[in-house]
Structure formats: structure tokens, C-alpha cells
Amino acid sequence: xxxxxxxxxxxxxxxxxxxxxxxxxxxxxxxxxxxxxxxxxxxxxxxxxxxxxxxxxxxxxxxxxxxxxxxxxxxxxxxxxxxxxxxxxxxxxxxxxxxxxxxxxxxxxxxxxxxxxxxxxxxxxxxxxxxxxxxxxxxxxxxxxxxxxxxxxxxxxxxxxxxxxxxxxxxxxxxxxxxxxxxxxxxxxxxxxxxxxxxxxxxxxxxxxxxxxxxxxxxxxxxxxxxxxxxxxxxxxxxxxxxxxxxxxxxxxxxxxxxxxxxxxxxxxxxxxxxxxxxxxxxxxxxxxxxxxxxxxxxxxxxxxxxxxxxxxxxxxxxxxxxxxxxxxxxxxxxxxxxxxxxxxxxxxxxxxxxxxxxxxxxxxxxxxxxxxxxxxxxxxxxxxxxxxxxxxxxxxxxxxxxxxxxxxxxxxxxxxxxxxxxxxxxxxxxxxxxxxxxxxxxxxxxxxxxxxxx
Numbered sequence: 001x002x003x004x005x006x007x008x009x010x011x012x013x014x015x016x017x018x019x020x021x022x023x024x025x026x027x028x029x030x031x032x033x034x035x036x037x038x039x040x041x042x043x044x045x046x047x048x049x050x051x052x053x054x055x056x057x058x059x060x061x062x063x064x065x066x067x068x069x070x071x072x073x074x075x076x077x078x079x080x081x082x083x084x085x086x087x088x089x090x091x092x093x094x095x096x097x098x099x100x101x102x103x104x105x106x107x108x109x110x111x112x113x114x115x116x117x118x119x120x121x122x123x124x125x126x127x128x129x130x131x132x133x134x135x136x137x138x139x140x141x142x143x144x145x146x147x148x149x150x151x152x153x154x155x156x157x158x159x160x161x162x163x164x165x166x167x168x169x170x171x172x173x174x175x176x177x178x179x180x181x182x183x184x185x186x187x188x189x190x191x192x193x194x195x196x197x198x199x200x201x202x203x204x205x206x207x208x209x210x211x212x213x214x215x216x217x218x219x220x221x222x223x224x225x226x227x228x229x230x231x232x233x234x235x236x237x238x239x240x241x242x243x244x245x246x247x248x249x250x251x252x253x254x255x256x257x258x259x260x261x262x263x264x265x266x267x268x269x270x271x272x273x274x275x276x277x278x279x280x281x282x283x284x285x286x287x288x289x290x291x292x293x294x295x296x297x298x299x300x301x302x303x304x305x306x307x308x309x310x311x312x313x314x315x316x317x318x319x320x321x322x323x324x325x326x327x328x329x330x331x332x333x334x335x336x337x338x339x340x341x342x343x344x345x346x347x348x349x350x351x352x353x354x355x356x357x358x359x360x361x362x363x364x365x366x367x368x369x370x371x372x373x374x375x376x377x378x379x380x381x382x383x384x385x386x387x388x389x390x391x392x393x394x395x396x397x398x399x400x401x402x403x404x405x406x407x408x409x410x411x412x413x414x415x416x417x418x419x420x421x422x423x424x425x426x427x428x429x430x431x432x433x434x435x436x437x438x439x440x441x442x443x444x445x446x447x448x449x450x451x452x453x454x455x
Contacts, residue, residue, distance in 0.1 A: 001170075001215045002027070005034040005184060005206035009223040010280040011124055012039035014077035017131050020221075023283060024179065025136035032143070032170075032180040032209055035128055036202040037120025038074075041067070045120055049113040052102055060103035068096045071123065078131065088130050095119050115194045121145070121183035121202070129181055140181035141173045148212075149187035149205065151195060157187070157204070159267065163212035170213060182209070200261030207267040207275070218268055218275045220260065225279045226288030227252065227259050229301040230440045234433050239444070241301050242286055245294040248301075248388050249275075251422040255344075255386035256305035265290065299389035299398060302439050304432055308344065308384050309359045310412055312377035313370055315351035331373055339366040344384055345415045345424060354413055356384060356426050382412065383432040385425045387439060391416070399423060405442030409435050 004024065011017050024033055037045075044067050051060040071092065079085045099119065102112060125142065132138040148165035150158050170180065184202025189195040197204045203220055210218040227249075228238040244252070246269040253262040259277060268275050274291035294300075315328050332353055336343060341363065345356040351374075357363055359380060367378045387402050399416065402423055413426035427435050 001030045001032065001213050003032045003034065003206050003210040003213065003215045003218045004221065005202055005219070006036065006221045006280065007202065007223070008036040008039035008041070010221050011035060011128070014074050016280065017074075017078060017127055018135060020280060021128060021131040021136050023280070024132070025138055028177065030176060030178050030180075032182065032213060032215070033128070033140070034182055034184045034202055034206050034209060035121060035124040036184050037124050041120040041123070042117065045117050048099065048103075049108075049116050052105060052108045053113070055106070057104050061100070064096065064099045064103060067099070071096075074127070078127065079134065084130070084134060088127070091126050091130070092123060095123060111193050114196060117196060118183075118186040118194050121186050125181050125183050132179070132181075138179055140179045141169075143169050143180050143182040145183040145186050145205065146188050146194065149197075149208070151187055151189050151197065153190045155189075155195075155198065157197065157208050157267075159208065159211060162208055166209065166212045200264040203260055203264040204267075207264050207273075210273050211267040211271040214271065215273055218273055219278055220275060221278050221280045222259070223279065223281055224259070225282060225285045226277045227257060227301065229444055230436055231256075231302075231304060234304070234436050235440045237440070240286075241288055243294050244288060244290045244300060245421065246290060246292060247419070247421040248294065249290045251386055251388045251419060252301055252303045254305075255384050255388075255422070255424065256303040257301075259288075294390075296390045299387060299401075299443050301388050302436055302443070303386050303388065304436060305344070305384040305386075306429055306432070307359045308356050308382040308426065308429075309363050310377075310379040310382050310426060311353070311355045311357065311363070311367060311370075312379075313353040313355070313374050315374040328373055332370065335366055335369055339363075339369075341366060345413060345426065347413070347415065356382065356413060379412070381429045382426055383429045385427060385432065385435050385439070386422045387424075387443070388422045391419065391421055391423055401443065402439065405438045406435050409438065 006020050011020055044063065048060055048063040051063060075085050075088050079088060099116065102108065102116060105112060129140050129142060132140050148162055150161045152158050184205040185196050187195050187197055206218055206220060226240045229241050230238045232238045246265055249260065250262045250265045253260045253265065272292055274289055276287050276289050278287040279285050313332065328351065339362040342358040343355060344358065347354045367376045370376050391398060409427060409431050411425050411427055415424040
């Protein structure tokens with residue numbers, strides 16, 4: 001069994017849907033295909049929901065009409081006979097009828113909004129099922145994601161529930177070449193209402209399904225050739241990274257790489273299922289393989305995360321003598337939890353804290369309340385730059401090479417040793433581009449293109 005997830009751009013047009021259907025038909029063995037909504041659809045549905053919330057009834061109606069017209073056009077291009085076009089539209093018509101029925105809903109709720117957002121993936125799977133049947137002579141077994149994909153009261157997936165409810169659906173089709181088709185992103189919550197996975201969306205569905213189905217491999221198909229060793233939007237010359245350890249991929253994802261959300265990697269890591277990142281526009285390209293196997297003693301990639309603030313906290317002298325350090329530590333920790341700060345890095349030395357957090361309105365509130373305990377330096381417009389690879393403390397030499405590369409760039413914070421896979425720096429966003437170019441020049445200038453790690 002393999003799991004194949006296709007993103008919105010991969011099924012973003014009639015031509016792309018046909019191409020994906022043909023690719024799927026050429027893959028032997030049992031497979032589960034997971035689809036995102038066609039590119040642009042989720043954004044359109046979000047805008048529709050916002051117009052309903054704002055009581056913009058006319059604009060909401062127009063949004064449904066525009067979306068309906070788009071899919072009429074897709075169906076016209078995708079299917080050749082009028083009879084088939086009519087059959088497909090009859091299958092989709094109830095979805096658009098439901099959307100129209102919501103355009104004057106004065107009692108519109110968050111549950112209604114989530115139901116609207118789920119329609120994009122349902123449309124995609126419907127179109128793909130008809131395409132597979134018409135052009136590839138394949139009858140896909142539809143797995144309704146709402147029948148097995150569930151999140152708990154905290155919004156976290158429930159792997160045991162997923163496996164318990166997915167397994168019977170798979171065993172009911174014992175064909176060694178069975179093709180299953182399901183929706184990404186959408187799920188039900190602990191109250192039995194339609195919801196979504198939010199972080200990582202359809203990619204998260206793919207790895208959770210792969211874990212539950214005990215898949216041999218998970219393939220994530222997008223419109224780029226795997227993950228590169230630096231951000232091509234910032235650095236002119238980059239190379240694809242062909243192999244990454246789960247830990248390396250998680251670090252890159254956490255610190256700015258957009259190809260996967262870090263939560264998506266964990267189910268595959270738990271089940272030790274390799275993930276391959278592939279390009280639907282260039283299916284023969286090797287992409288990037290993420291697994292438990294990778295070469296040691298090698299820097300793999302650099303990523304960056306903007307929108308960071310840095311907080312430097314120093315305990316007041318009068319508090320030092322009157323209160324033990326543990327009280328100060330507890331107070332700051334509780335204050336972080338109170339304001340629900342998204343902390344990326346935290347170091348402490350003596351009675352001082354250095355905290356890198358995602359910028360949010362709550363950060364200023366935290367900084368103000370923290371003044372009760374000590375002085376607070378609040379710096380905005382910072383960027384986290386992560387250098388990822390085999391960064392275990394016993395891998396000597398990498399630290400000096402990295403710091404040598406940026407010896408003329410002000411560094412506000414360094415984190416090393418808490419992870420085996422990264423050395424992380426905080427610099428001013430104004431210095432981000434210069435830092436990333438310098439790291440590429442210093443670390444990758446003499447890269448061995450014959451290495452299995454690099455394309």
C-alpha cells in the first residue's frame with residue numbers, strides 16, 4: 001500500500017486533473033489517493049464565508065455564482081460528451097445548492113463556515129473519480145474522510161480512531177490493485193461536527209492515513225522538485241536535497257521551509273514510513289526522500305522564519321534577594337502560558353531569559369506584565385535562520401564553519417545542542433538575505449553534486 005497526496009496546484013486545472021489520473025493509473029499495487037481542493041477554491045470559500053459573516057448577501061451570492069461558473073468551465077474542458085458533463089454536474093449540483101442556501105444565513109455559525117470550507121476537497125474527489133472512470137477505466141473506492149478522520153477536544157488527530165475506522169474500509173476491498181480515493185484536510189471533531197486539520201492540511205491527512213494503513217511509502221506531490229538547500233526566493237543558486245532524516249525535515253519545516261508542516265512529519269516518523277516529495281510537473285525528477293536513513297557529517301540546508309520578536313528579561317536586583325530563582329522561573333513560564341505565546345527558542349543564564357517568539361499582539365502584553373519581575377528588552381523585526389544537517393554535539397567543526405560564514409553579521413541569539421539536527425541563529429530581518437547568501441557561499445560552494453543527498 002502506498003499513499004499519494006496531490007496538492008491544489010497538482011489538480012488546479014482540467015489538464016492537471018487528467019495528468020494526475022493518468023499518473024495514478026500507471027502505479028501498480030494498492031494505493032490511497034488524497035486530494036486537496038483545486039488551487040484557489042479554498043480561498044474563494046474563505047471569502048464567501050467572510051461575506052456571509054459580514055452580512056454582504058449580494059457579494060456572497062456573486063461569489064457562489066463565480067465559483068459555480070469556474071467549475072462549469074472545468075467540467076466542459078475535462079469531459080468530452082454532454083451526457084457525461086451532465087452526470088458530473090448532477091453530482092456537484094447539491095454542493096452549490098448548499099452554498100447558495102448559506103448566502104442569506106443570518107444565523108451563520110463557525111460550524112457552518114467549516115462545512116463550507118470542506119466543500120472544496122469534496123468537489124476535487126468527485127471530479128477525480130469521474131476522470132479515473134472515464135479515461136483510465138478505473139473505479140476508485142471512495143473513502144469518506146468524515147467517516148474515519150477525527151480530532152479531539154484539543155484539535156489534535158486521534159490515530160487510534162483513524163486506524164480503527166479506516167482499516168475495515170480498506171479490507172472490504174481486497175483487490176491487490178485496489179485504488180482508494182479520499183479528501184484531504186477535512187475531518188470531524190469530538191462533537192461529531194465537520195472540522196479541519198488546519199496545520200498542514202492535506203499533507204497531515206496523508207501521513208495520518210499512511211500511519212493507519214501501515215503504508216510502505218507516502219508520496220506528497222506538489223509543483224516543485226522537492227526541498228532545496230536554501231530559499232530560491234532569496235538565494236540565486238540552490239540545489240535540491242535528495243535525502244533528509246525525519247529530524248532534519250522537521251527542523252527545516254519548523255524554521256520556515258513551506259514544503260511540509262512539522263506536524264505532518266510526526267505520524268510518518270512514528271510508523272517509520274518514508275515520505276517522498278515529488279513534482280507533478282516533472283514526474284521523473286527524484287524529489288526529496290525523508291526517512292530514518294541519511295548521511296552523517298553533512299550540512300543539508302538553510303531555512304529562515306520571519307516575523308520573530310526577541311525578548312530579553314533580567315530579574316530585578318531587589319527580587320534576587322527576596323525570592324528564590326525557581327519562583328522567577330515559574331512566574332515567567334506561567335506568564336508565557338497565560339498569553340499563549342508561540343515560543344521558538346528559549347535560553348536562560350542565571351537570572352536572565354532570552355526568548356524568541358512569533359510576533360503577535362499578546363507579546364507586548366507579556367512584555368508589559370513581565371516588568372513586574374525584571375527589565376524587559378523587546379526587539380521586533382527579527383528572523384530565525386536555521387542551518388540543518390548532522391548537528392550532533394560530537395560532529396566537530398560545523399559550528400565554526402557556520403559562524404565563520406556570518407562573521408560580519410550581528411547575531412542576537414544562538415541555539416545549539418538541544419537538537420541533533422540544527423544550529424539556529426537569530427538575526428535582524430534586515431540582515432536575513434545577507435546571512436542566507438553567506439551561508440550558501442560558505443557551506444555549499446564546493447558541494448559534491450554526485451552525493452546521493454544533493455541533486
